[in-house]
Amino acid sequence: MENSVVCLTGPRQISLEPCPTEPLGAGQVRVRTRYSGISAGTELTLYRGSNPRLTKDWDDARRIFVPREATLPYPLAGFGYEEVGEIVEVAPDVTRHQVGEIVWGIWGHRADAVVAAEAVAALPAGLDPLAGVFARPGAIALTAILAADLHLGEWVGVFGQGVIGLIATRLAVLSGTRVVAVDRIPARLDLALGQGARFAVNAAVEPAAEMIRAVTGGAGADVCLELSGAYPALHQAIRATVPAGRVVAGGFYQGEAGGLALGEEFHHNRIQLVAAQVSAAAPGVAGRWNSVRIAHTFMELVGDGQVDPLPLVSHVVAAASVAEALELLDRGDSDTLQVVLDFS
CATH class of the missing domain: 3.90.180.10 (Medium-chain alcohol dehydrogenases, catalytic domain)
Incomplete structure (x- = not known):
């Protein structure tokens, strides 16, 4: 050519x-x-x-x-x-x-x-x-995972099972967490289960926050990652998270927020809302991680066979x-x- x-x-x-x-x-x-x-x-x-x-x-x-x-x-x-x-x-x-x-x-x-x-x-x-x-989509997903500060055995909700969300689901599973995948497309939820998610929630027909709370014994997810870039999904991620828990907003949100009611669970449960953006690692890990290391680490995981994109x-x-x-x-x-x- x-x-x-x-x-x-x-x-x-x-x-x-x-x-x-x-x-x-x-x-x-x-x-x-x-x-x-x-x-x-x-x-x-x-x-x-x-x-x-x-x-x-x-x-x-x-x-x-x-x-x-x-x-x-x-x-x-x-x-x-x-x-x-x-x-x-x-x-x-x-x-x-x-x-x-x-x-x-x-x-x-x-x-x-x-x-x-x-x-x-x-x-x-x-x-x-x-x-x-x-390499770059993987780096975006890994940046969100690092910002989430995940711990072994925790429950994690991953909202949005597009390319970034599916990779993040796999990385969260590799981190030793129990993942609940949320999307509105059944085929993507099937892929999420194939990546190791414990449960899949079809947000088109099921109340996502209530479903996550149900599978976690009523407590809610320790951490939720919102990767669809949709404000209503961000609201559901906040609703699904334990009091004083963390929500990582890694989607590229457009325009002014609609469907996001910050006076509800966000305010009453004191939710920590963290932005993740691929140009830099989260402050807590920035001394060890930068964008170059993040991208190379993801590709090493692919090369090792731990992630198959x-x-x-x-x-x-x-x-x-x-x-x-x-x-x-x-x-x-x-x-x-x-x-x-x-x-x-």
């Missing part, structure tokens, strides 16, 4: 466009993309036009959003953060990688990328290259059909989980 890049020119206006090939500089490698996973969270917010960065500027120094005076920052070219590919060229001063190596990293939805050598990592030996697209791949779509791929995610069909672009 000639060099090309995915371009988003406006809400729901997306295509694969030709682009020039970048020259290779010192300390860099050239990667030919094999697969690039599409995020059903951040990327859908860009695709739909709801991401706050489209209407506001992020002041990194002050860590605050500020009003944007200019128009929306379209077009966006090469967004994406779930890539795996083959190194086809290395700069003379690069010794840590070699031509032919399969690596994972973040370089966006493009056929050919020039990146810093230290920004990519070798895929563990023997893995299907498709597994490489899960491949069953979460629901669609592999030719990169030229990226518009159809985003439409799949946008519709939210029950059989859609991880959608992957094939650049080969």
